[in-house]
Amino acid sequence: xxxVLMICLMTAPGDxxxxxxxxxxxxxxxxxxxxxxxxxxxxWSAAHPKYSIVRWKCGQPRLEGTRI
Numbered sequence: 395x396x397x398v399l400m401i402c403l404m405t406a407p408g409d410x411x412x413x414x415x416x417x418x419x420x421x422x423x424x425x426x427x428x429x430x431x432x433x434x435x436x437x438w439s440a441a442h443p444k445y446s447i448v449r450w451k452c453g454q455p456r457l458e459g460t461r462i
Contacts, residue, residue, distance in 0.1 A: 395416075395417050395418055395421075395422035395424075395426070395427040395430075395452055395453070395454070396414055396415065396416055396417065396452070396453055396454065396455050397414070397415040397416075397417050397427065397430075397431050397434055397435070397450060397451075397452055398412055398413070398414055398415075398450065398451050398452075398453055399412065399413040399414075399415065399435065399438065399447050399449070399450045400412055400413075400447070400448050400449040400450065401413050401442070401445040401446065401447055401448070402445065402446055402448050403444060403445060404444055404445065404446055405444070407446075410448065413438070415434055415438065416455070417430050417431070417434060417452075418430070424452055427452035428452060431450060431452060435447055435450065
């Protein structure tokens with residue numbers, strides 16, 4: 395299951411992009427993904443202080459061209 399974050403630069407809120415994080419290579423239910431998302435987002439935010447997460451979702455592994 396994959397966590398898709400829409401992130402924006404704190405200093406330029408219009409400068410946004412999607413960031414794809416793999417939560418697990420094993421099959422997960424959407425509920426399990428939602429529960430695992432909170433700690434993963436907190437860890438990602440701590441490692442990337444110049445960005446803010448403005449939207450997020452759980453989904454299947456990356457499909458090129460897909461945006462949230």
